[in-house]
Amino acid sequence: xxxPLLSAHGLTKAYGSRLACAGIDLDVTEGxxxxxxxxxxxxxxxxxxxxxxxxxxxxxEVRYRMREGRTRALADLGAAELRRLxxxxxGFVRQDxxxxxxMAVSAGGNVxxxxxxxxxxxxxxxxxxxxxxxxxVEIEAGRVDDPPSQFSGGMRQRLQIARNLVTGPRLVLxxxxxxxxxxxxxxxxxxxxxxxxxxxxxxxxxVTHDLAVARLLSHRIAVMRAGRVIETGLTDRVLDDxxxxxxxxxxSSVLAA
Amino acid sequence: MYVxxxxxxxxxxxAHRLLAEARRGDPAIPELSVAQIRAQMALxxxxxxxxxxxYDPDLAALALKQARGDVVEAVFLVRAYRTTLPRFxxxxxxxxxAMTVERRIxxxxxxxxxxxxxxxxxxxxxxxxxxxxxxxxxxxxxxxAEPRADAGTCPRxxxxxxxxxxxxxxxxxxxxxxxxxxREPVDYPAxxxxxxxxxxxxxxxxxxxxxxxxxRGYGRTHPFVGEIRVGAVDVAFVPEELGFAVxxxxxxxxxxxxxxxxxxxxxxxxxxxxxxxxxxxxxxxxAMAMALVDRALRAEELGEPVASPAQDQExxxxxxxxxxxxxxxxxxxxxxxxxxxxxxxxxxRLRAAFEExxxxxxxxxxxx
Amino acid sequence: xxxxxxxxPEREPGYNFAYxxxxxxxxxxRAILKAIAVPGYQVPFASREMPMPYGWxxxxxxxxxxxxxxxxxxxxxDQGADDTTxxxxxxRFFARTSGVATTTRTAEATIIQTRxxxxxxxxxxxxxxxxxxxxxxxxxxxxxxxxxxxxLHALAEYGAMHVKLYEDISRHGHIATTYAYPVxxxxxxxxxxxxxxxxxxxxxxxxxxxxxxxxxxxRRIYAVPPYTRVRSLDFEDHPFRVQEFTQPCAxxxxxxxxxxEVVTDDSGGRMFxxxxxxxxxxxxxxxxx
Numbered sequence: 001x002x003x004p005l006l007s008a009h010g011l012t013k014a015y016g017s018r019l020a021c022a023g024i025d026l027d028v029t030e031g032x033x034x035x036x037x038x039x040x041x042x043x044x045x046x047x048x049x050x051x052x053x054x055x056x057x058x059x060x061e062v063r064y065r066m067r068e069g070r071t072r073a074l075a076d077l078g079a080a081e082l083r084r085l086x087x088x089x090x091g092f093v094r095q096d097x098x099x100x101x102x103m104a105v106s107a108g109g110n111v112x113x114x115x116x117x118x119x120x121x122x123x124x125x126x127x128x129x130x131x132x133x134x135x136x137v138e139i140e141a142g143r144v145d146d147p148p149s150q151f152s153g154g155m156r157q158r159l160q161i162a163r164n165l166v167t168g169p170r171l172v173l174x175x176x177x178x179x180x181x182x183x184x185x186x187x188x189x190x191x192x193x194x195x196x197x198x199x200x201x202x203x204x205x206x207v208t209h210d211l212a213v214a215r216l217l218s219h220r221i222a223v224m225r226a227g228r229v230i231e232t233g234l235t236d237r238v239l240d241d242x243x244x245x246x247x248x249x250x251x252s253s254v255l256a257a
Numbered sequence: 258m259y260v261x262x263x264x265x266x267x268x269x270x271x272a273h274r275l276l277a278e279a280r281r282g283d284p285a286i287p288e289l290s291v292a293q294i295r296a297q298m299a300l301x302x303x304x305x306x307x308x309x310x311x312y313d314p315d316l317a318a319l320a321l322k323q324a325r326g327d328v329v330e331a332v333f334l335v336r337a338y339r340t341t342l343p344r345f346x347x348x349x350x351x352x353x354x355a356m357t358v359e360r361r362i363x364x365x366x367x368x369x370x371x372x373x374x375x376x377x378x379x380x381x382x383x384x385x386x387x388x389x390x391x392x393x394x395x396x397x398x399x400x401x402a403e404p405r406a407d408a409g410t411c412p413r414x415x416x417x418x419x420x421x422x423x424x425x426x427x428x429x430x431x432x433x434x435x436x437x438x439x440r441e442p443v444d445y446p447a448x449x450x451x452x453x454x455x456x457x458x459x460x461x462x463x464x465x466x467x468x469x470x471x472x473r474g475y476g477r478t479h480p481f482v483g484e485i486r487v488g489a490v491d492v493a494f495v496p497e498e499l500g501f502a503v504x505x506x507x508x509x510x511x512x513x514x515x516x517x518x519x520x521x522x523x524x525x526x527x528x529x530x531x532x533x534x535x536x537x538x539x540x541x542x543x544a545m546a547m548a549l550v551d552r553a554l555r556a557e558e559l560g561e562p563v564a565s566p567a568q569d570q571e572x573x574x575x576x577x578x579x580x581x582x583x584x585x586x587x588x589x590x591x592x593x594x595x596x597x598x599x600x601x602x603x604x605x606r607l608r609a610a611f612e613e614x615x616x617x618x619x620x621x622x623x624x625x
Numbered sequence: 626x627x628x629x630x631x632x633x634p635e636r637e638p639g640y641n642f643a644y645x646x647x648x649x650x651x652x653x654x655r656a657i658l659k660a661i662a663v664p665g666y667q668v669p670f671a672s673r674e675m676p677m678p679y680g681w682x683x684x685x686x687x688x689x690x691x692x693x694x695x696x697x698x699x700x701x702x703d704q705g706a707d708d709t710t711x712x713x714x715x716x717r718f719f720a721r722t723s724g725v726a727t728t729t730r731t732a733e734a735t736i737i738q739t740r741x742x743x744x745x746x747x748x749x750x751x752x753x754x755x756x757x758x759x760x761x762x763x764x765x766x767x768x769x770x771x772x773x774x775x776x777l778h779a780l781a782e783y784g785a786m787h788v789k790l791y792e793d794i795s796r797h798g799h800i801a802t803t804y805a806y807p808v809x810x811x812x813x814x815x816x817x818x819x820x821x822x823x824x825x826x827x828x829x830x831x832x833x834x835x836x837x838x839x840x841x842x843x844r845r846i847y848a849v850p851p852y853t854r855v856r857s858l859d860f861e862d863h864p865f866r867v868q869e870f871t872q873p874c875a876x877x878x879x880x881x882x883x884x885x886e887v888v889t890d891d892s893g894g895r896m897f898x899x900x901x902x903x904x905x906x907x908x909x910x911x912x913x914x
Contacts, residue, residue, distance in 0.1 A: 016560075080780045087784075102788070108795055109788045116791065117784025123794055123860040145795050265713040336674040340649075341640065442669035442844045445772050571770055581842045584679025585759065591681065591711050594885050595704045595741045595900055599803035599822040601886065602868055607797060 003065060005030045005171060005203050010060035011050050020046040022227040023060070030170065031201040035214035035235070037250075038224035044207045047224070048175055051205060052092060053082055067170070087114050091164030091172035095179060097156035100163070101148045107134060107159055108144040114167045133162040137192060154185035158192060165196065172197075174206040178213055190216050211251065215239055223247050280325050294318040303509075303538025304328060308579060309335030310439065310458050311342075312508050312537050329460075329579045336580060339439075347435065349493045349502050353512045353535075354413050356488040360539075363414050364482035365516060371411030376487060377539075414484040415514045415531060424516060424529040445571055452554050452570060456547045457535060459577030467567040467577075468546035471553045476565030478552045479518035480532065487511045487539050511536045513544035517552050519559065530559060636724030643690040643723040649673055653691035653846070657837060660848035665810030666778070667761050667845040675841065682715055683841030685738050685757035689719065692753060692837075693736060698726045700734035705742035705883065705900035712740075729903050741804075743825040745882050745901045748834035750851065756819045758840035761847060763807045763817040783815050786858060794863055803868070809856045810849055818855075824867045824883045829855040874899045877908035 004027040011024040020043045028034050036044045049055040051062055053074045062074045067089060074082065086092070094100035101110050111130040112120075120126055131141050137158040148156050157177055164172060177193070178186040194217055197204050208214055214221055215235060222232045223244065231244040242248045281288065295302055295318035305317040309332045317335060324330035360376025363369055375381075418424040428449075435450045443451060456464060471478050489509050493502040515532035532552025534544035553567040566572050576582065641647065656670035675683040693699070699719055703712035707729040715738060716727050728734050731746040738755040748754060764774045767785045777783070786807055793801045806823035810816045818829060819838060829836060829849060836849040849855060859865040873880040875896040882904065884897040899905035 079776075083780055083782065105788055106792060106795055109791050112791055113784050113788050116787040117782060121787070121859075121861050123791065124862050126791065126860075127795070265708045265710045266717075269710060269713055269717075333674075333678070337676040340673045340675065341644070341646070343646070439671070439674070441671045444669065571772070575771075580674065581679045584681060584683075585842055586680075587678060588680030588759065591740075592704045592709050593741070593820075595822055595883070596804045596820050598884070598886055598900075599824070599868060603801055603803050607801070610798070 002029060003071065004028060005032075006051070006062065006064050006205075008051060008060065008062050011047065011057050011062065012059045013046055013050055013055060013057050019043075019227045021050060021057070024229055026051075026222060026229070026232075028171070028203050028205055030203055031197075032220065033197055033202075033204040033206065033218045035218035035221045036205065036207045036224060037209065037211060037214050037221055039250075040209060042224040043227040044224050045175060046227075048173055048205065048207050052090070052173055053077075053086070064171075087117055088167045089169050089171065091161075091169045093157070093160050093164060093172065093174040093177045095176040097148065097153070097160055100160040101156065103149045104147055106145045106147055107139065107151075110148065110159060110163050111166050114163065118167060129166060130162075133166050134159075136165075136196070137162040138188075152185075153181050154189055157181070157189055161193070161196070165200070165202075168200075169202070171203045171205070174204060176208055177206070178208075178210070186213075193217060211239065223250065280323070289322060291315060291318045291322055294321055300539060301326075301328065303536070303540050304461060304543070305331045305335060306537040307540050307543060308332045308458055308460065309339065311335050311339045314538075329583050333580055333583075344440075346494065346497075348505065349495060350430070351490045351492060351508070351510070353486065353490060353510065354411070354416065356411065356486055356490050356510070356512075358411050358486050358488040360487040361411060361484065362482075362486075363484045365414060365484075366417075369412075369414065369417065378541075411486070413486075413514065415516065418483070418516065418529060422528065425519075425531060427531070443574060445574075446557075447570060447574060449551070449555070449558075452574065453533065453535075453547075453551060455574045455577055456550055459547075460579035460582065461540070461543045461546070463577050463579070463582075464550055465542060465546040467553075467573060468549035470565065471549055471567045476553045476556065476568040478515070478532065478549060480515045480549055480552065481517070482545070483514040483516035483531075485511065485513045485541055485544065487541070509538050511538065511540050511544045513541070513548045515545075515548040515552055530555070633726050634720040634724055637721045640722050642695075643693045643719065644675075645673065645687065645690045650691040653687055656846045657688065657691065657848065660837070660846050661835070661850050663814075664849055664853050665808075665814030665816040665847060667840075667847045669844055670846050672841045672844040677714070677718070679842035680759055681711060682738070682740060682757040684839030684843075684846070685740070685755050685841075686715060686718070686839075687841060688755050688837050688839035688846060689736060689738050690723075692755075693719065693723055693725060695723075695725060697735045698728050698733055700728050700731065700737045700903075701739075702737065702742060702744070702901075702903075703740040704885070705744070706902040708902065730907075731901075731903050741820055741822075742883070742900060743821060743828045745879075745899070745904045747828075748832055750833040752834040754832075754834050754836045756821075756836065756838045758817070758819040758838045758845070759842070760805075761817055761838065761840040761843050761845040763805075763815050778814060781813065783809075783858075786815055787860075790858060790860065790863075794860070800859065800863060800865075806865075807858050809858060811853050812856075815858070816847060816849075816855075822868065822883060823857065823865075826855070826857045826865070827867065831855075870897060872897055874905060877905045877912070879905070879908060 006028045008024055008026040011021050013021045024047060036047060038044045046055065050057050053062065063071050064074060065071045077085065092100065108127060108130040111133050112126040115126050115129060131144055134141060134144060139155060139158055148159055151159060178189055181189065190213060196202065206217060218235045220232065221235045221238045222229045223238065225246050231238060231242065231247045238247060239251055242251050295314050298321065301321060302314050302317045305320060305328060306312055306314065309317060316338065317331065320331040320334040323334060358374055360378060361371060361374045363373065415424055419426060436448065438451050438454050489507045492505045492508055494505050495502050513534035517530045517532055519530040520527050530552065532548040534547030534551065536543045550567050550573065554570050554573060556563050556568040563569060653670060656668045660666065660668045672684065673687060675686055677683060677686065699716065700707065701712045701716040703709040706712065719725060720727055731737065731744040734752065736753045736755060737744065738757065740757040743754065762774050764777055764786065767789065768774050768777065790800050802823065804822045805817055805820045806826055808816050808818055808826060808829065818826060831852055831854065833851050835851055838847045857865040870884050874882055874884060876898050879899060882899045882901060885900045887896050887898055888894065889896055
């Protein structure tokens, strides 16, 4: 098995006396979809912020295998390097599209921003790429000049995905990307995420409270409770044959509901 | 043949002469003296000193006369004059605990050492126009205060609370030099000393409205007026060659200490926190508003979410100064012919393009 | 000495030469030196409260005061003209407080303080052009926070700047920014050229004169040293273009100058004349000879 793309070792973060994350170890390999599941307050969003380098851990580290092959600790990257990594090799799809998009800028401008940030200075090519990506996330070409404030919730999430994927990242973080959407819209979005991640060989770390989302998308699952990962394993194994009592409770409560 | 308008110089001169005439007003009415303004428009003078960052009642009164009573303009005159003054150094911190109080009230304790002293206040007056004032008349002399056993001792309410550890300690003087935002550029995030300077100089109306917004839920601070005190304090200075403090004189100040409820965070126990306001002369509204906004601006330090304007230091500090605000708003009066010409040309071009496309669409419709 | 240079006026006693005290001037000069060393970078400085309002040229006035020497010849323009009220007011301020000679002739000036224009007469080595700047931060309208914009400059993250240009083209078919058009200086910092029309942007590039920018209210000084590359932001397939006027100046007949539109009557009468009054008057006088 190849070296992991991203690995976390002993990640710990406390807010006052409350431990949001306690000694978390994680690995993600290229092309793998990992779901982090747990109830709200279990520390999964804090974990995602730590993995993304947005929060500094109290202890522990996150290591990432760069495009050129070297594995480096995020903490050792300078601010410039880290930000470049975030806008080229990584993507981050937010729960609230307003945090992930420029709401007053057209869909085309939203998709094109990363390209322009990387130095692309040809309007025609930027627009061409934007149109191509809108097509791939099933947004009609006619909407390219409309701002996301005129889009539905599902369209906004698909636009966020296009905005992130346009630079060909290898790792995408997703924070509850389907919550708050209608069931049919959710299904379409999940389908799209599954298809794109398979097609592009993306590694995805998705945080969700919804076990159905985890089952549909992920290869592996990590279950969090009170700041700790209490169980990890292949998705089918964890959901069909949970070992930890809490996971059993979580699975059965979904089944009962 | 068109000749470009000339004569800016003459126009400016004439406008200045007209201004001088308007300032004086009807010559049949006696001219106001600076001494009259200082004595009878005292609160206005205090405000000009506070926002002008210069304690000089005569200069503030003169500025008000020159400014025709326009507060912002008078502050402007005082500040521009202040720029030219040499700076010897910073005084020893004034001891407000040793203030000769003219007024001292607390909303948190019914009685306390030193007592509640109402002093000269509009509070509890009925705001009825007093037509007797229209006729210039002598006023009744004020009543003499009853002597009190504890007169002269007036400990700060916050010090009383601090004895029991119920309020956060007043930050100790760490000996580090205090920044001066009139001498160094502000670098965000600004520390509390710089924020307090900016608030003290800030426009009273703006600070007041921000303070009000925190009470209406935009960044609540759960305040109580621990104490407001007005009176004179000594100012002392340590000349380098002497090495000990020499008194320079006395200044009148208003100090407000807000006591704010705080439920504690992971790092700090539940205790009251402080908001601080200080102004020259008697400027209670300003000192209170300043204390509320000071406390709101400490949100980040105290681990509270920063979500409202009064908690956002870049927003507050960048916009509270009346001179910066009035200058930039009023600069719109300056000629903008060149930019406007550029925009005119653009709008014409866009309109031409718009008409072309709608004509084309119209023709297409007609053809269909 | 040419007739256009005014007699050296009397300096008003009671104020230091050029109003500011020498300590303040040194502080400003240190900021200027830093600005020249890092072209296009906004250097914070402790702007003083001047006797004219913020937004009326206090930044430019402080820069001029800091570099002004007794042998300098000063020209002050606003909208390209020497006789607009604010230009008159600032020129008088320096005449009163420094007693230096003033001029309306671009070629004779050693320091030119300007608001909204660059003179049409090409500048030469040894001249200094001082711009009055209202908002120095080119990223301000994309990001209101100083802490964030400083980070973006530090990391040279200018993608968002191009997003604005992209939006213009997608909406109008061309870049619709007409003044304060952002430039990249010496291949590094993106800079606001102050609200000059983009017509003047090419004059900033490879200019023999030193260009200094002062923003008093926002407390920033920045600079373009002589002979520095100044590139207006654009796209390869939508290159930067300046405004073009269809007719020549109605007074001096010049074409290729920036023109002001003057309303001559209340029935739609218009004429176009040079915004740079010095070059226009010089050409009219030459034609009369």
